[in-house]
Amino acid sequence: MNALRRLGTPAQRIVIDPIACDGFGYCAELLPGLITLDEWGYPIIESSLVPARLLALARLAVKECPRRAIGLATCEQPSDGYSGQQQP
Amino acid sequence: MTALVDQRVVTPRLLACVQRTGAFDLASHVAVHGWPKALDLPPSRRSRLAPWAEELLTDIEDAGLTGRGGAAFPTARKLRAVLSTRRRPVVVVNAMEGEPASMKDQVLLSFAPHLVIDGAELLAAAIGAKEVLICLPDDRIEVGSVLRATLAERDRAGLLRSPVHVATPPGRYLVGEESALVDWIRGGPGLPVFRPSKGAPLTLGPCVALVHNAETLAHVALIARHGPEWFRSAGVPGAPGTCLVTLSGAVARPGVYEIEMGTPVADIIDLGDPTATPAAALVGGYGGGWIPSSAFKAPYTPSAMRELGAATGPGILVALGSASCLIAETARILGWLAAERAGQCGPCTYGLPAIAEDLAQLARGTGDRGLLRRLERRTGQIAGRGACRHPDGAVRLVQSVLRNFPSEVSEHAQGRPCASALGETPLPLGVPHWP
Numbered sequence: 001m002n003a004l005r006r007l008g009t010p011a012q013r014i015v016i017d018p019i020a021c022d023g024f025g026y027c028a029e030l031l032p033g034l035i036t037l038d039e040w041g042y043p044i045i046e047s048s049l050v051p052a053r054l055l056a057l058a059r060l061a062v063k064e065c066p067r068r069a070i071g072l073a074t075c076e077q078p079s080d081g082y083s084g085q086q087q088p
Numbered sequence: 089m090t091a092l093v094d095q096r097v098v099t100p101r102l103l104a105c106v107q108r109t110g111a112f113d114l115a116s117h118v119a120v121h122g123w124p125k126a127l128d129l130p131p132s133r134r135s136r137l138a139p140w141a142e143e144l145l146t147d148i149e150d151a152g153l154t155g156r157g158g159a160a161f162p163t164a165r166k167l168r169a170v171l172s173t174r175r176r177p178v179v180v181v182n183a184m185e186g187e188p189a190s191m192k193d194q195v196l197l198s199f200a201p202h203l204v205i206d207g208a209e210l211l212a213a214a215i216g217a218k219e220v221l222i223c224l225p226d227d228r229i230e231v232g233s234v235l236r237a238t239l240a241e242r243d244r245a246g247l248l249r250s251p252v253h254v255a256t257p258p259g260r261y262l263v264g265e266e267s268a269l270v271d272w273i274r275g276g277p278g279l280p281v282f283r284p285s286k287g288a289p290l291t292l293g294p295c296v297a298l299v300h301n302a303e304t305l306a307h308v309a310l311i312a313r314h315g316p317e318w319f320r321s322a323g324v325p326g327a328p329g330t331c332l333v334t335l336s337g338a339v340a341r342p343g344v345y346e347i348e349m350g351t352p353v354a355d356i357i358d359l360g361d362p363t364a365t366p367a368a369a370l371v372g373g374y375g376g377g378w379i380p381s382s383a384f385k386a387p388y389t390p391s392a393m394r395e396l397g398a399a400t401g402p403g404i405l406v407a408l409g410s411a412s413c414l415i416a417e418t419a420r421i422l423g424w425l426a427a428e429r430a431g432q433c434g435p436c437t438y439g440l441p442a443i444a445e446d447l448a449q450l451a452r453g454t455g456d457r458g459l460l461r462r463l464e465r466r467t468g469q470i471a472g473r474g475a476c477r478h479p480d481g482a483v484r485l486v487q488s489v490l491r492n493f494p495s496e497v498s499e500h501a502q503g504r505p506c507a508s509a510l511g512e513t514p515l516p517l518g519v520p521h522w523p
Binding site for chain 2: 038
């Protein structure tokens with residue numbers, strides 16, 4: 001993180017749109033350390049923060065996803081969110 | 089109607105009018121609650137805060153009011169998040185109440201409709217909302233007619249400040265989810281919408297939706313009249329105020345009760361005259377959890393229930409009688425939740441039916457050797473991976489069983505199901521209709 005800050009690159013984290021995702025699994029192929037697949041082939045994000053050495057592969061995963069379901073977001077996300085659900 | 093309020097627990101607030109006068113028309117409402125002064129002050133001009141808006145917002149903040157729809161999110165923070173978009177708000181009153189075991193919103197709208205409208209009107213006037221939209225399911229026809237008559241009564245008295253409309257989306261469970269409701273209002277099918285940041289305000293054309301549960305708005309109406317100190321004089325410091333609870337299951341008097349936050353769970357169940365000492369209770373409804381009778385002394389607050397693996401949810405308590413099996417009940421509920429899923433996200437679409445089937449096998453005692461490990465894995469993988477929190481609630485319910493009832497679970501897993509699991513004794517849910 002500190003090294004990234006010094007380079008002026010904000011840290012990136014993986015975001016998956018679960019509605020768009022159809023479980024093609026390219027992301028888990030490209031980023032096995034960060035994404036695994038569940039028994040039905042849908043991605044589980046094991047670690048959303050992308051280390052600098054995997055940034056190029058993460059960008060490739062974003063580009064290659066046939067459903068355009070994966071994206072990268074900068075980490076300075078406002079965390080003031082409510083869960084936005086009436087009943088659970 | 090079964091007992092609405094029991095004086096042993098709390099002086100009624102939300103249901104004070106019908107309780108004291110037996111009526112809920114405008115004259116009785118004003119006689120009991122008074123009229124909120126702010127509604128006689130000039131409302132906000134288009135998309136600007138009324139001069140008195142900040143005071144109301146601060147009062148709601150100081151009162152510590154949290155949403156009564158299930159998520160228990162601080163009401164004032166939601167308001168400020170919507171205001172920060174600088175779009176003109178539409179106040180959406182969420183009375184969709186899609187859980188079979190919940191009836192508090194329909195009781196509230198049937199017996200204190202003016203209080204809910206007061207709350208919505210106050211917020212709308214404070215923040216310059218374009219309109220108020222009250223959403224209730226299309227199959228609740230009686231509630232809809234009470235509501236329309238109430239709006240007509242206010243209109244005749246010249247007391248409607250904003251355009252107030254009643255909308256009747258389809259009465260499916262998931263339409264009550266905030267983003268699904270807004271999707272329906274936008275003309276969509278009424279399905280949850282993916283938001284990268286779960287709390288991001290939802291837009292409605294050029295406007296932004298401010299969605300609050302009906303009970304939350306009734307509390308806003310009272311806070312505007314009596315202030316935050318009054319609100320906090322009931323309840324406990326971390327969980328102030330009163331709330332409505334729908335109590336059902338193995339009780340002689342199921343009903344909607346107004347209780348103080350922090351009331352021990354045992355005392356709430358006692359209000360309904362339990363038929364025998366219940367072995368367990370479902371707290372928070374289908375997205376909540378089961379707690380054992382040894383935990384009934386715990387205070388009914390969001391944090392205490394969370395620690396027990398349950399939730400307060402939309403104020404649901406179901407007492408489990410000795411004739412019912414908690415695992416069989418949970419299997420039944422999971423089957424229902426799986427059927428009610430939107431079918432948009434993989435983990436929920438495939439996960440919930442699989443977990444429901446696992447539980448059905450566990451209940452019957454016909455599971456294979458890997459069943460429990462599979463159930464642990466599946467329930468551990470799903471939370472947070474859907475567009476909405478529907479799957480999170482479903483797996484929380486299952487995890488509460490695995491965590492809080494290990495001996496029952498292991499008996500069933502070893503092929504020794506209880507007698508109740510094999511008999512068909514579904515738990516009676518919900519409340520008989522009012523007279």
